[in-house]
Amino acid sequence: MRFPDRRAALSLLLAFSLAPAFAAGPEEVRASILAQSRERHPALSPQDLAAGAAAFDAGRRAQAELNRPAPGAAEAVEAGRKIWTRKFPNGRSLAGCFPNGGRRIAAAYPQYDPRVKRLVTLETAINQCLTTHGQPLMDAGDPATMGTVLAYLRSLADGRKVAVRATSAPARERFEEGRRLYFTRMGQQNYACASCHANHSGQYFGDTAIPSPVGAAVQWPHLRDGRPVTLQMRVRECLDRMGAAPFPAGSDELAHLEFFLAYLSNGLTIRANAWRPPS
Amino acid sequence: MRRRLRILAAAAALAAGSAWGQAGEGRALFIDPGKGNCIACHQVPAGAGPAVRADVGPRLDAARLKGWDRARLRDLLRDPTRANPDTVMPPYGRHRLLDDREIERLIDFLHALP
Numbered sequence: 001m002r003f004p005d006r007r008a009a010l011s012l013l014l015a016f017s018l019a020p021a022f023a024a025g026p027e028e029v030r031a032s033i034l035a036q037s038r039e040r041h042p043a044l045s046p047q048d049l050a051a052g053a054a055a056f057d058a059g060r061r062a063q064a065e066l067n068r069p070a071p072g073a074a075e076a077v078e079a080g081r082k083i084w085t086r087k088f089p090n091g092r093s094l095a096g097c098f099p100n101g102g103r104r105i106a107a108a109y110p111q112y113d114p115r116v117k118r119l120v121t122l123e124t125a126i127n128q129c130l131t132t133h134g135q136p137l138m139d140a141g142d143p144a145t146m147g148t149v150l151a152y153l154r155s156l157a158d159g160r161k162v163a164v165r166a167t168s169a170p171a172r173e174r175f176e177e178g179r180r181l182y183f184t185r186m187g188q189q190n191y192a193c194a195s196c197h198a199n200h201s202g203q204y205f206g207d208t209a210i211p212s213p214v215g216a217a218v219q220w221p222h223l224r225d226g227r228p229v230t231l232q233m234r235v236r237e238c239l240d241r242m243g244a245a246p247f248p249a250g251s252d253e254l255a256h257l258e259f260f261l262a263y264l265s266n267g268l269t270i271r272a273n274a275w276r277p278p279s
Numbered sequence: 280m281r282r283r284l285r286i287l288a289a290a291a292a293l294a295a296g297s298a299w300g301q302a303g304e305g306r307a308l309f310i311d312p313g314k315g316n317c318i319a320c321h322q323v324p325a326g327a328g329p330a331v332r333a334d335v336g337p338r339l340d341a342a343r344l345k346g347w348d349r350a351r352l353r354d355l356l357r358d359p360t361r362a363n364p365d366t367v368m369p370p371y372g373r374h375r376l377l378d379d380r381e382i383e384r385l386i387d388f389l390h391a392l393p
Contacts, residue, residue: 188369188374188375188376189369189374189376190360190369190370190374191367191369195365195367196335196367199365199367200335203334203335204331204332204333204334205319205320205333206331206332207331207332207333210335
């Protein structure tokens with residue numbers, strides 16, 4: 001039940017979206033999604049919602065409690081730290097490409113970079129550094145390399161508040177692109193991300209409560225079966241369930257979706273490397 | 280979850296024969312994650328299908344489906360977005376998730392629900 005290629009999946013993108021077409025800016029969009037969320041879940045704060053399905057499911061919450069810190073998190077962070085500090089043949093390292101060796105920077109990603117005219121995720125920034133120093137790139141879909149580096153880098157921003165900016169015109173366009181994708185039906189099942197996450201958050205799909213879009217960018221990477229799962233990896237799993245060929249790891253589409261979700265998490269406290277149950 | 284549902288689907292298909300007749304095939308389609316996967320969103324009365332926490336869609340039983348004749352159910356299963364453009368329920372016919380015969384078997388199952 002999968003489309004053989006991405007073109008076929010995209011040809012099924014429907015013309016209409018689930019949300020009324022509005023020319024609202026990022027702040028208005030965020031306010032309206034927060035308001036919808038407050039209405040659906042009056043007892044839960046945005047920070048509560050960052051727990052994903054556990055926000056709605058006492059059993060899942062108890063399990064998450066028992067798994068704090070998440071098994072495998074310390075190992076993932078350490079493996080990432082090693083890659084982060086390893087010297088390239090020219091004596092430089094990933095750490096040397098970022099201010100303060102990368103401390104606290106994760107809270108501000110994704111960000112629009114006017115020099116390359118692109119939305120830059122942590123993954124893209126890391127690969128830009130590797131390119132600069134003539135090193136092989138890391139696969140944004142690989143838990144053992146990119147996943148562990150992000151586990152480390154995001155741990156350096158633990159306790160900081162998400163602070164993603166969409167003020168410049170091109171950044172606002174990228175946000176709008178993410179919003180549009182989130183509300184567009186895709187794939188054979190004809191779901192949009194919003195059909196489940198915005199309109200049915202907190203209800204059970206199978207045995208799992210559907211997480212809210214609010215707070216979705218706070219706890220990643222998640223540790224599942226001891227392995228780090230980045231936001232992009234998780235979104236690709238949902239795309240697969242939608243019967244759409246997932247956008248490739250590291251693609252602009254995933255970056256736009258991540259930017260949209262991260263913006264909705266602005267002001268919430270980062271709690272990286274949180275536990276999620278095996279799928 | 281998928282794996283567990285797939286096993287349940289296989290078990291349901293085996294058990295389908297006598298008690299449910301025609302509807303047995305519909306029940307298997309209702310449960311199969313690669314077919315209807317209706318059970319991901321709809322609960323059914325105990326005994327008619329596996330117990331799940333699913334509640335994205337309404338619980339389906341004889342009382343709820345009063346007034347849903349074959350034609351109305353057929354329209355819904357072919358394309359629920361015609362009645363409700365914002366619905367999360369997939370357009371099984373329009374997107375060829377199920378063929379006409381499978382849709383008829385699902386209708387048999389829905390009409391056999393207690």
